[in-house]
Amino acid sequence: MFLRIDRLQIELPQPKDASPDSAAAVQELLGGRFGEMSTLMNYMYQSFNFRGRDQVKPYYDLIANIAAEELGHIELVAATINLLLTGSTQPGDPASAPLAPGVESRNTHHFIATGQTALCGDSMGGSWRGDYVFSSGNLKLDLLHNFFLECGARTQKIRVYEMVQHPVARTMVGYLLVRGGVHAVAYAKALETLTGVNVTKLLPIPEVTNRKFPETRPYEEKGLHRILYRFSPDDYRDITRIWTGTHPEDGGPLEVQDGPPPGGPVPDLPPVPETFAPGFDPAELPEIARKLFG
Numbered sequence: 001m002f003l004r005i006d007r008l009q010i011e012l013p014q015p016k017d018a019s020p021d022s023a024a025a026v027q028e029l030l031g032g033r034f035g036e037m038s039t040l041m042n043y044m045y046q047s048f049n050f051r052g053r054d055q056v057k058p059y060y061d062l063i064a065n066i067a068a069e070e071l072g073h074i075e076l077v078a079a080t081i082n083l084l085l086t087g088s089t090q091p092g093d094p095a096s097a098p099l100a101p102g103v104e105s106r107n108t109h110h111f112i113a114t115g116q117t118a119l120c121g122d123s124m125g126g127s128w129r130g131d132y133v134f135s136s137g138n139l140k141l142d143l144l145h146n147f148f149l150e151c152g153a154r155t156q157k158i159r160v161y162e163m164v165q166h167p168v169a170r171t172m173v174g175y176l177l178v179r180g181g182v183h184a185v186a187y188a189k190a191l192e193t194l195t196g197v198n199v200t201k202l203l204p205i206p207e208v209t210n211r212k213f214p215e216t217r218p219y220e221e222k223g224l225h226r227i228l229y230r231f232s233p234d235d236y237r238d239i240t241r242i243w244t245g246t247h248p249e250d251g252g253p254l255e256v257q258d259g260p261p262p263g264g265p266v267p268d269l270p271p272v273p274e275t276f277a278p279g280f281d282p283a284e285l286p287e288i289a290r291k292l293f294g
Contacts, residue, residue, distance in 0.1 A: 002068070003233075008079055009072045010175050011264020015083050015168050022164040023084035024107035028123035029077050029160055029173070034152040036073040036176075037120065038132045039183075042149060043067035045135040046142050058238040059139055062190055063146070065239055066183050068231035072260070073176060078118035079267055080172040085116040091273045098274040115277035117269070143190050150184035151205040158206065161213065174215025178225050181210060186228060190242050200248035209249065225249075227257045 031037050047064035088105070092098035102111030109125045110116055121127045134145045154177065161173045181204065188199035210216040210225065219225070228243040230236055240256050247254060271278060280288070 002071070005260060005263070006266060007263035008076050008266055009069075009179075009261050009263050010076065010171070012076075012079060012083060012267065013167050013171055014267075015086065015166070018087040019084045019164070019166045019169075020088050020101070020105040020107070020110060022166045022169050023081045023110060024105065025123055025160050025163050026077065026081050026084065026169050026172075027107060027119060027121060029153075029157060029176070030074065030081065030118060030122075031120050031126075031128035032122040032156065033129075033132050034149065034156045035122065035128070036070060036077050036153075037128045039149060039153060040067060040070035040074055041130075041133050042135070042146065043070060045133050046146075049135050049137060051137060056139060058241040059143070059190055059194075061236040061238040062186060062242050063142075065228075065231055065236040066186065069179070069183075069229060069260075073179070075266075076172055076175070080168055081110075081118040082116075082269055083168050083267055084166060085110055086269060086272075088116055089272070089274055111275070115275040116272055117277075140191070140194055143187050143194070147184060147187040147191060147199060150180055150187060151202075154180050154184065154204070155206055158208065158213075170213075170215045174213055175219055177210050177213060177216050178219040181225055182228055185248060186239075186243055188248075189245070193242060203248055223252065223255070224261075226252050227255050229260055230256055230258050231260055233259075 029035050043063050044067045047060065047067055050060045050063070053060045089099050089101050089111070099111050102108055105111065107119075107123070107125050109119055109121070113119065119125070134142070134149075136142055136145075157173050157177055157180065161170060161177075164170065184203060184205075185200060188203060191197060191199045204210070210220060226247045228239060230239060243254050243256055245254055246252060271282075
């Protein structure tokens with residue numbers, strides 16, 4: 001089961017302006033083949049389907065625990081998309097075409113399907129697909145796939161970073177570059193314990209350090225690239241058998257930290273009456289509040 005906390009893993013800056021085209025690009029990091037939906041569902045199904053858990057429990061703990069963190073990554077990317085879309089249009093009479101800016105935007109689904117909020121899909125409007133999930137049942141093969149998936153995700157995060165300049169998008173990407181780096185190292189170390197092959201020597205892929213990106217530096221200065229959070233009050237404690245030693249890039253000590261990061265507030269999105277979201281007249285609010293709390 002899952003415990004949900006009503007906070008994002010980091011605090012996102014408040015946008016000064018909307019950027020629907022940036023939101024369209026960021027969608028790839030949510031619902032593309034290498035997006036956060038894919039990392040979540042790959043690790044989630046591998047943890048559901050894990051056989052022989054008692055014999056190799058540290059690997060189960062690692063996959064299951066990282067899956068829990070990925071739930072928060074989906075939440076963070078979706079919040080970023082929502083902030084990038086907020087303010088894209090202005091209220092108006094339907095005959096005045098208040099949603100006209102959506103015609104010129106790269107992803108018209110944001111204006112038609114979801115009321116200017118995130119899609120469970122990619123940057124071209126295609127839906128996320130269940131066949132992106134790889135769960136073979138073979139531990140070595142699944143870990144190797146997970147390492148590949150994290151490296152592919154890092155490549156696409158960097159490319160999206162180079163496409164967008166909006167501070168909300170870059171803040172989010174900077175954080176996920178650091179956290180995705182943790183997961184890539186974790187899977188590399190897991191493979192090393194199984195095979196004796198030093199997979200961490202392949203990192204980073206692509207061959208550019210996180211320190212090249214200004215938005216990663218505050219998190220690396222806090223050591224977040226060396227911390228594996230344990231997303232459970234009592235379980236998944238055997239991740240310490242894998243997440244141990246030193247970081248392959250800076251040589252600093254690896255640490256398991258109990259509990260999630262302190263995080264930041266979930267943005268409170270304003271109504272968008274031109275899309276009928278949430279779909280009531282502001283004059284009705286006092287009566288709704290009376291029914292709920294009176």
